[in-house]
Amino acid sequence: MKQRTRQLTYALRANLESMAAYGESKKLYKDKTNAMRRQKYRELIYKGISRADIHKELLHIDAAKDKIFSYSTMKNYIRFVKDFAAFVYTKTSTSRVSVEDSIKYIRPYIDSLISKGDSPNTINLKLSAVCKATGQYVVDYTHPIRRYSDVTRSTKAAVRDKYNDKRAAAALELNRSIGLRRNELARVSINDIYLGEKCAYIYSKGKGGKNNITYISDPAKLDILYKYMSQAITEGRETLLSKEQMNHDADLHHARAMCAVDEYNRILQDIHKNPEQREFYKSYIKNIFKKYNKPLLEDLDKPYYLRGAGKTLCISQGKSYIFDRVAVLYVSLTILHHFRSDTTVQHYLIK
Incomplete structure (x- = not known):
């Protein structure tokens, strides 16, 4: 007896769920x-x-092709493939x-997203989910093509935030000070915080199960x-924070970005007032890269x-397009847990 074809939504979801690799090292797969x-x-x-053909060939080599390291990524991918399955239903x-x-x-689906007016970033995310599952x-x-300057997510306080001001006030205020992702903020406990002399270290589990340490030294924060x-x-x-204080859909990523901007400006001001501090920050950056064995x-x-x-974009907004690399990397390492200036500048500081 011929086996009945499974519903596409469930088949795609099953494929994704079989790729769960929470807690595994994403870096090992990159290496x-x-x-x-x-x-x-x-x-x-x-x-x-030819080098052009070689480049195309190399893009098809990915040791993490069948791995998903983050639960939040899994959740979003499942949502996106459901959208794709609904599109396929309209055609079949x-x-x-x-x-x-x-x-x-897949090709008609991409065309439909373009005609619908989805942003390049959204289309890329949905396509990534569909390709992963298929x-x-x-x-x-x-x-x-995705361009950092075109990404509008968290570029300003979301409209919905003003309707959430009571429920989200605590989370928004706290995250403007410590700059965690939503899931990290919800999980962080008293035992995850170490108080030093005029500073605090917040230990959290980041994307892909990475162990992060957020360093806070701003007295106000x-x-x-x-x-x-x-x-x-x-x-x-x-x-x-309590479950009630996290029960909202306010844009905590915007608060995270503003935390990074605040810290960048503070470090920049410190360097300008005390030029000798530049060497302190440079030494700190070098030690962190060495600690994590990164070049x-x-x-x-x-x-x-x-x-x-x-x-x-910066010129149109009357902002400087030149950034102090020491201040940028210091913020990257202590707040955002990235190791590249371009990620911090283009995803956070210019928004």
């Missing part, structure tokens, strides 16, 4: 991917393949389409952190210059 690509590059160069009038047969609808590669599908620690202790609660490829003595659309 493995780079090693595999280097080996393949040498093989293809030896065969006389049936929900029972095999994963293999659904692949031919075993395809994003690079095989032409789609609008420390006062806010102490306030919520005291409240939690008084109420006999382990977590810094510091950026020249700390050279400013970071925005180019292209990012530069144009």
Whole structure:
């Protein structure tokens, strides 16, 4: 008896859920991917393949092709493939389409997202989810190019925040001071905070199960952190915020971005007032890169210059497109837990 085709939504979801790799090291897979690509590059160069064709070939090598390291990524991907399955239904009038047969609808799906007016960033995210679930590669599908300057998420306080001001006030105020992601903020407990002399270290579990340490030394932000620690202790609660204080859809990512901007400006002001502090910050940055066994490829003595659309955006807003690389990387390491200036500048500081 022929087995009935499973509903596409559930088949795609099952594929994604089988890829769960929460807690595994994403870096190990990146290193493995780079090693595999280097080996393949040498093989293809030896065969006389053109560099353009080699580049296309290397983009299909990914050791983490069947891995999803973050629960939040999994949740979003499941939502996106549900949208794709609904689109396939409009074309086939049936929900029972095999994963293999659904692949031919990826191109029309992209075109529908474009015609609907979805942003390049949104289209890329949805396409990434669909390709992950169907075993395809994003690079095989032409789609609008994502540019940092075009990303509008969290560029300003969300409209909904003013309706959430009572429920979200605590989370927004606290996250403007410590800059965590929503899930990290919800999980952080009193026991995750170590108080030093005029500073605080907040230990959290980040994306992909990465262990992060957020360093807070701004006196004003420390006062806010102490306030919520005291409240939690008084109420006999382990977590810094209660479930009720996290029960809202306010844009906490905007608060995280503003925390980064505040810290960048504070460090920049400190360096201008006390030039000798630059060496302190440079030393701190070098030690963190060494601690995590990462190569510091950026020249700390050279400013970071925005180019292209990012530069144009800053000029149109009357902002500087030149950033102090030391201050940027310090914020990257202590607040945002990134190791690259471009990520911090283009995703946080210019927004």
